[in-house]
Amino acid sequence: KQEVTQIPAALSVPEGENLVLNCSFTDSAIYNLQWFRQDPGKGLTSLLLIQSSQREQTSGRLNASLDKSSGRSTLYIAASQPGDSATYLCAVSPMNYGGSQGNLIFGKGTKLSVKP
């Protein structure tokens, strides 16, 4: 059974710092991996999607990497801002038999606080 773990559970950093959020998964047979952001009381906003054949994806100050063989992904946030404060969720879609996309499995998230 696929399990997704995110460490740390919470992180507090001063504004301007570069930071890395970690995600690990137990089964390397994944279809893709997606990073989401969730603000308090709100829904999930997709940040980056990495296909199983890709090593990384970038969007603005965000960079996500994927190492399937070791079961790890990292989300790198450059020059953090107070507006980056939110919970960041990592989720994987397992590879189903026949090569189709499986249902998304989530980690419990990392709560990020960026202090001015």
Added chain:
Amino acid sequence: DAGITQSPRHKVTETGTPVTLRCHQTENHRYMYWYRQDPGHGLRLIHYSYGVKDTDKGEVSDGYSVSRSKTEDFLLTLESATSSQTSVYFCAISRDGPYGYTFGSGTRLTVV
């Protein structure tokens, strides 16, 4: 997200009453999902649909049923609500191919 809406946004109901949550999409995506989010558990899959009238159970399906009579609508019904079903419910959509999921804004359900 503008292409997926959930209703109601908030609901308070009494134990033992039936409750139906609605998810509506305008993207014509094949797959639709219901998740619940609880502190300490994260997001867990309740039920999903892979087409009209085609549904299957997820990890935490006990006490829930679903229906999908049209591509755009996916209904989640709590047969007889219990306090353990107090949660935030999220609907999501996806399509075939290398695309991710899109989530709705959520429904906060309180069972008293």
